Amino acid sequence: MEKQISCITCETKSCFIIQHGSAEWISIIDICKNQELYERGQYLFREGSRVFGLYFIQQGKVKVISTGLNGKEQIVRLASTGHVVGHRGFGFEVYPIGAVALEDTIACFVDNDKMYEAFMNNPRLTYAMMMFYSLELRKTEIRQRLLAQMTMREKVAETLLHLKETFGLDSKKNTLDILLSRQEIADMLGSTPEQVTRILSEFEDLRLIRKEGKQIHILNEKGLYDIIAAHSMNRNMQTWHTSD
Amino acid sequence: MEKQISCITCETKSCFIIQHGSAEWISIIDICKNQELYERGQYLFREGSRVFGLYFIQQGKVKVISTGLNGKEQIVRLASTGHVVGHRGFGFEVYPIGAVALEDTIACFVDNDKMYEAFMNNPRLTYAMMMFYSLELRKTEIRQRLLAQMTMREKVAETLLHLKETFGLDSKKNTLDILLSRQEIADMLGSTPEQVTRILSEFEDLRLIRKEGKQIHILNEKGLYDIIAAHSMNRNMQTWHTSD
DNA sequence: TCAATGTCATGATATCTATCATTGTCCAGT
DNA sequence: ACTGGACAATGATAGATATCATGACATTGA
Numbered sequence: 107m108e109k110q111i112s113c114i115t116c117e118t119k120s121c122f123i124i125q126h127g128s129a130e131w132i133s134i135i136d137i138c139k140n141q142e143l144y145e146r147g148q149y150l151f152r153e154g155s156r157v158f159g160l161y162f163i164q165q166g167k168v169k170v171i172s173t174g175l176n177g178k179e180q181i182v183r184l185a186s187t188g189h190v191v192g193h194r195g196f197g198f199e200v201y202p203i204g205a206v207a208l209e210d211t212i213a214c215f216v217d218n219d220k221m222y223e224a225f226m227n228n229p230r231l232t233y234a235m236m237m238f239y240s241l242e243l244r245k246t247e248i249r250q251r252l253l254a255q256m257t258m259r260e261k262v263a264e265t266l267l268h269l270k271e272t273f274g275l276d277s278k279k280n281t282l283d284i285l286l287s288r289q290e291i292a293d294m295l296g297s298t299p300e301q302v303t304r305i306l307s308e309f310e311d312l313r314l315i316r317k318e319g320k321q322i323h324i325l326n327e328k329g330l331y332d333i334i335a336a337h338s339m340n341r342n343m344q345t346w347h348t349s350d
Numbered sequence: 351m352e353k354q355i356s357c358i359t360c361e362t363k364s365c366f367i368i369q370h371g372s373a374e375w376i377s378i379i380d381i382c383k384n385q386e387l388y389e390r391g392q393y394l395f396r397e398g399s400r401v402f403g404l405y406f407i408q409q410g411k412v413k414v415i416s417t418g419l420n421g422k423e424q425i426v427r428l429a430s431t432g433h434v435v436g437h438r439g440f441g442f443e444v445y446p447i448g449a450v451a452l453e454d455t456i457a458c459f460v461d462n463d464k465m466y467e468a469f470m471n472n473p474r475l476t477y478a479m480m481m482f483y484s485l486e487l488r489k490t491e492i493r494q495r496l497l498a499q500m501t502m503r504e505k506v507a508e509t510l511l512h513l514k515e516t517f518g519l520d521s522k523k524n525t526l527d528i529l530l531s532r533q534e535i536a537d538m539l540g541s542t543p544e545q546v547t548r549i550l551s552e553f554e555d556l557r558l559i560r561k562e563g564k565q566i567h568i569l570n571e572k573g574l575y576d577i578i579a580a581h582s583m584n585r586n587m588q589t590w591h592t593s594d
Numbered sequence: 595t596c597a598a599t600g601t602c603a604t605g606a607t608a609t610c611t612a613t614c615a616t617t618g619t620c621c622a623g624t
Numbered sequence: 625a626c627t628g629g630a631c632a633a634t635g636a637t638a639g640a641t642a643t644c645a646t647g648a649c650a651t652t653g654a
Binding site for chain 2 (some may be wrong): 119160172174176180183225226229242245248250251295296335
């Protein structure tokens with residue numbers, strides 16, 4: 107709540123509201139939105155909470171998680187600037203998805219009632235949102251193959267490529283522009299930190315990557331790609347798609 | 351193409367067009383739709399094909415699949431009457447998802463151009479579609495936990511409960527109202543027919559189910575539920591959600 | 595009727611991965 | 625500089641699952 111950034115002057119051009127909302131509605135959202143800064147590790151919203159609205163990520167990185175009674179956390183999606191996380195729907199629903207900031211993140215919250223009004227008055231916004239969910243659904247469908255069929259070695263290779271596509275490389279150091287603990291990588295794959303470490307060490311021996319604490323340098327992208335070649339059809343097409 | 355059923359008289363009230371389209375647009379879709387009968391095993395559309403439009407399932411059951419170069423098929427979603435499968439998007443995209451009829455199925459196809467017009471002229475249809483995708487995305491996100499973290503035993507138990515919820519029971523025989531081969535069940539879980547058989551046999555020994563060829567009787571639903579109890583938080587909430 | 599075929603069932607074995615245990619390393623706070 | 629705590633790396637072991645092999649059974653078509 108420190109220094110609110112107005113939608114009118116906001117630099118995050120990939121925001122759905124800014125891209126697809128009418129000038130009138132951008133102003134309305136600007137007034138009723140609740141912008142907050144979340145520090146690394148802070149929850150945007152918790153699993154099991156009530157349905158309330160959408161969070162538009164203005165700046166930062168977020169993991170969307172689902173945790174069972176056994177306490178094992180599953181990272182179901184990673185989101186960064188311009189993406190949307192949160193609950194849709196109305197009534198008294200709850201659902202077992204939470205979101206946690208991976209680094210300092212600014213997000214704008216709009217509650218469901220106001221979103222409903224916005225959708226009803228901005229058909230293009232609704233359409234864009236539909237297409238967003240549709241694309242996310244496809245990506246998640248394709249991701250099922252990764253989780254169901256690949257070996258851990260393949261999953262780790264895929265994940266490294268996925269992280270590069272999603273977050274890019276630090277322009278200076280040429281490392282993945284995202285810092286994840288071994289535990290967090292394991293949480294994406296349903297594995298363990300030990301297993302992730304072992305496989306990363308193996309990749310390092312093969313000169314595919316170089317580890318430097320949590321920083322990971324990609325040395326041989328094609329080599330990583332070859333590891334998942336048997337499953338590559340998926341990846342190709344996913345890449346074509348996620349390039350928008 | 352034998353006996354076309356008109357949207358005007360169609361009994362499938364759960365169809366999105368019928369539920370949310372204006373009278374005018376129901377007529378338009380009625381004229382331009384392409385209704386076809388697909389027999390068991392026939393493709394509605396194939397993996398790697400171009401983006402073209404949506405299929406509204408009027409009657410029947412369909413598996414949505416994704417297959418890699420290794421030939422291993424992954425069932426990413428099951429759909430039945432009233433559901434929508436197919437490609438959204440425009441341009442020259444392709445994507446690695448296909449759909450195959452699990453039993454004789456009637457589906458109505460509407461191409462993307464016409465869908466776009468329909469969305470632009472029926473805000474409530476667009477909104478409903480957005481909510482549909484949003485819900486499907488949640489379900490798929492939750493499903494990631496199943497694939498990533500559960501043991502095969504838990505996955506099979508979960509799948510049996512999932513099939514019961516999705517397709518219900520045959521009212522006469524009290525068996526799951528869907529016939530899947532061991533291979534197909536394995537394809538949902540990224541496993542093998544042998545493994546599925548073994549676990550089903552174990553469940554039969556425990557009097558949780560009874561096998562009769564491909565027909566499966568659920569004898570003790572709570573028993574199946576107990577098997578996945580450690581992960582049940584998910585399941586609970588998923589159930590609350592999918593009950594709409 | 596009889597093969598031919600496909601599916602299911604089950605055992606034996608090899609492989610992969612989780613778990614447990616230990617050590618090393620970095621960093622923050624005293 | 626010391627110390628405790630978190631995280632990473634690595635080895636040993638146990639457990640889970642895929643793979644391979646075989647036989648039973650049902651269905652199809654000649």
